[in-house]
Amino acid sequence: MPERANAGRIPAGVIERLPEYLNALFRFRAEGAHTVSSADLSSVTGINPAQIRRDLTHFGSFGKRGVGYPVAALIDGIQHILGSDQIHRLVLVGAGNLGTAIASYDGLRSRGFHIVAIFDAEPAKVGRRVGDFIVKDVSEMEEFVRDQNIHIGVLAVPQDAAQGVAESLATAGVRVLLNYSSSLVAVGGDVVVHNTDPVRELLHTLFYLSRA
Amino acid sequence: MPERANAGRIPAGVIERLPEYLNALFRFRAEGAHTVSSADLSSVTGINPAQIRRDLTHFGSFGKRGVGYPVAALIDGIQHILGSDQIHRLVLVGAGNLGTAIASYDGLRSRGFHIVAIFDAEPAKVGRRVGDFIVKDVSEMEEFVRDQNIHIGVLAVPQDAAQGVAESLATAGVRVLLNYSSSLVAVGGDVVVHNTDPVRELLHTLFYLSRA
DNA sequence: TAGATTGTTAATCGATTAACAATC
DNA sequence: TAGATTGTTAATCGATTAACAATC
Numbered sequence: 001m002p003e004r005a006n007a008g009r010i011p012a013g014v015i016e017r018l019p020e021y022l023n024a025l026f027r028f029r030a031e032g033a034h035t036v037s038s039a040d041l042s043s044v045t046g047i048n049p050a051q052i053r054r055d056l057t058h059f060g061s062f063g064k065r066g067v068g069y070p071v072a073a074l075i076d077g078i079q080h081i082l083g084s085d086q087i088h089r090l091v092l093v094g095a096g097n098l099g100t101a102i103a104s105y106d107g108l109r110s111r112g113f114h115i116v117a118i119f120d121a122e123p124a125k126v127g128r129r130v131g132d133f134i135v136k137d138v139s140e141m142e143e144f145v146r147d148q149n150i151h152i153g154v155l156a157v158p159q160d161a162a163q164g165v166a167e168s169l170a171t172a173g174v175r176v177l178l179n180y181s182s183s184l185v186a187v188g189g190d191v192v193v194h195n196t197d198p199v200r201e202l203l204h205t206l207f208y209l210s211r212a
Numbered sequence: 213m214p215e216r217a218n219a220g221r222i223p224a225g226v227i228e229r230l231p232e233y234l235n236a237l238f239r240f241r242a243e244g245a246h247t248v249s250s251a252d253l254s255s256v257t258g259i260n261p262a263q264i265r266r267d268l269t270h271f272g273s274f275g276k277r278g279v280g281y282p283v284a285a286l287i288d289g290i291q292h293i294l295g296s297d298q299i300h301r302l303v304l305v306g307a308g309n310l311g312t313a314i315a316s317y318d319g320l321r322s323r324g325f326h327i328v329a330i331f332d333a334e335p336a337k338v339g340r341r342v343g344d345f346i347v348k349d350v351s352e353m354e355e356f357v358r359d360q361n362i363h364i365g366v367l368a369v370p371q372d373a374a375q376g377v378a379e380s381l382a383t384a385g386v387r388v389l390l391n392y393s394s395s396l397v398a399v400g401g402d403v404v405v406h407n408t409d410p411v412r413e414l415l416h417t418l419f420y421l422s423r424a
Numbered sequence: 425t426a427g428a429t430t431g432t433t434a435a436t437c438g439a440t441t442a443a444c445a446a447t448c
Numbered sequence: 449t450a451g452a453t454t455g456t457t458a459a460t461c462g463a464t465t466a467a468c469a470a471t472c
Contacts, residue, residue, distance in 0.1 A: 011463065019415040023396070037429065049429095050465055057431060065430040066472035082415050083422035098313035106371075107394040111411045151421065152414070159318075176417050178410055182319040184235070192420070194413050198390055199323045201406050202364070203231040203294050205388050208404070209363065210295035223439070249453060261453095262441055269455060277454040278448035 014055045018078050020045045021052065025075045037068040088113050091145060091174075093165050094156035095120040095128070095135045098180055102156055103131040113152070117144060121161065138165070145172035152176045159183040166193070226267045230290050232257045233264065237287045249280040300325050303357060303386075305377050306368035307332040307340070307347045310392055314368055315343040325364070329356060333373065350377070357384035364388045371395040378405070 024044040028036050038049035045052075056062050056069075059081050063069040079085040090108075092099055092115050102108075103118060118130055121138040128135050136144070145153070153169040155162055155177060162181035169177060170187040177193045179185050184195050236256040240248050250261035257264075268274050268281075271293050275281040291297040302320075304311055304327050314320075315330060330342055333350040340347050348356070357365070365381040367374055367389060374393040381389060382399040389405045391397050396407050 013463070015416045015419050018419070019412040022415070023412075039429085048465065050467090051463090053430065054432080054464085061431070063430050064472055065470065066428045068429065081419065083418040084415055088414075088418070096313070097309045097316070101308070101310035101313060101368075104309070105394050107409070107411050111415070113411070113414060156313075175421055176414070178414065182317050192417050194410070194417070196408070196410060197319070198406070198408060199319050199325070200231040200235075202300075202325060202388070202390065203234070203296055203323070204227045205404050205406070206295040206300070207227050207230070207293065209387055225439070251453085260441065262443090263439085265454065266440085266456080273455070275454050276448055277446065278452045280453065 010058050014058055017045075017047060017051075017055055018082055020047065021055075022075065022078050022082075022084075025071055025078070029071050029075065033071055035068045036071055036074075038063075040068070084112055086112065088152055089116045089148065089150055090114065090152035090154055091116060091141065091150050091169075092118045092154045092156065093120070093138065093141065093169070094118075094158075094181070095122075095125045095130050096156065096158075099156040100130050102154060102180065103133065115154075116148065116150065119144075121157075141165075142168055142172040145169060145174060150174060152178070155179045155181050155185070157181050222270050226270055229257075229259060229263075229267055230294055232259065233267075234287065234290050234294075234296075237283055237290070241283050241287065245283055247280040248283055248286075250275075252280070296324055298324065300364055301328045301360065301362055302326065302364035302366055303328060303353065303362050303381075304330045304366045304368065305332070305350065305353065305381070306330075306370075306393070307334075307337045307342050308368065308370075311368040312342050314366060314392065315345065327366075328360065328362065331356075333369070353377075354380055354384040357381060357386060362386060364390070367391045367393050367397070369393050 021041060024041050027044060028040065038052045041052050042049040059077065062074050062077055076085065090113055092102055095118050099118065103115060108115070118133045118135050119138045119141045120126055120135050125135050126137045151174060153174040155165060157165050159182050162179065162183045162185050166177055166179065166185040166187050170189065170191045175191055177185065177187070177191060179193060179195045185193055187193060233253060236253050237248070239256060240252065250264045253264050254261040271289065274286050274289055288297065302325055304314055307330050311330065315327060320327070330345045330347050331350045331353045332338055332347050337347050338349045363386060365386040367377060369377055371394050374391065374395045374397050378389055378391065378397040378399050382401065382403045387403055389397065389399070389403060391405060391407045397405055399405060
């Protein structure tokens with residue numbers, strides 16, 4: 001019996017849909033459901049039920065014919081596939097309005113992303129309290145990230161500082177960057193950068209807006 | 213000679229790539245380039261040059277064989293296709309840390325998205341200055357949005373207020389919602405909601421992270 | 425057993441890419 | 449003219465969906 005397919009063979013689209021399934025499953029769990037069918041998941045996510053079933057079979061067999069999928073086990077399964085069954089520690093850089101907002105954002109922590117330190121370059125901000133943290137000086141960042149073996153960094157710094165901070169984090173071993181600053185950053189190697197660019201999304205929505 | 217293809221026939225993928233081309237073109241323009249080839253655009257966007265050419269032909273013929281695409285004209289062309297050659301007015305709801313950060317975000321304005329008012333429900337915030345605005349009471353929001361014929365709303369409100377504000381904006385005629393609050397919002401009808409959910413992106417990145 | 429729903433195959437659909445004639 | 453690069457066709461590739469046998 002063949003084991004799960006090779007990770008490299010799994011279409012990117014499948015991986016991108018897994019978080020959607022997870023969202024839907026959390027909703028069903030909150031409503032007390034113990035079992036869901038692919039049709040149920042389809043009604044919440046808008047994704048074709050056949051595709052949901054097919055996506056899941058890439059990773060094994062989670063359901064029971066005639067019954068559906070067990071909510072709790074499927075949540076565990078998908079979280080395990082994504083690696084989100086573990087805590088992921090991250091550093092936040094920038095203690096301004098945006099950084100403060102991110103620090104108090106509960107969505108990250110509730111999904112296993114734990115901020116472990118906040119850095120800023122401004123002397124006036126260093127030493128101040130933001131959320132549960134005392135802001136550290138950015139000069140300590142590289143060493144901290146390296147020593148603590150942090151792989152995820154969140155950027156909420158001014159536009160002209162973003163690229164420098166990004167490179168510094170990459171040097172220190174960060175593998176994933178979530179960039180909330182208003183400039184695109186690009187770093188080489190195998191670092192994945194998510195430039196959170198609301199404008200891009202707005203732009204392609206405009207196309208449909210003007211035609212409706 | 214057939215005119216441009218029907219908008220409904222243009223693949224969503226094409227529309228999603230247009231903002232990427234725009235980004236690349238802005239960069240080439242900033243560097244003083246007057247002409248770019250599909251290979252140039254490919255090197256910046258990572259998108260296959262044949263696909264770039266094919267995408268553009270959905271909307272007409274922008275280039276010159278043997279020469280390439282005129283940067284300025286192509287920018288104008290794509291902006292016109294997207295409707296981003298016009299100013300789009302929007303309202304921001306929420307004057308906390310996140311709202312303040314968004315109000316001072318220059319990326320929106322530089323791409324033609326103009327904030328015209330900021331609303332908040334907290335009496336302590338109403339009347340205060342945020343950026344160039346005096347925060348208005350959220351009770352005035354619906355009337356304002358309707359009267360001013362606003363089609364875009366940005367949400368930066370607490371989790372439990374998000375859904376209500378979203379519905380209120382939809383009722384008042386908003387067609388596109390950019391939701392920065394930490395809860396998913398859903399509204400019916402033909403309102404497009406962009407739930408800015410960094411967690412979803414982080415999650416599917418994790419999959420590759422754990423396998424590298 | 426009858427009804428439901430998965431897992432899986434096969435068919436469809438659409439998007440990507442390679443190749444090249446047209447032409448600047 | 450020779451070199452470059454588009455616009456476009458044809459080939460490839462992959463993803464989506466429909467259908468259904470397996471089975472709970």
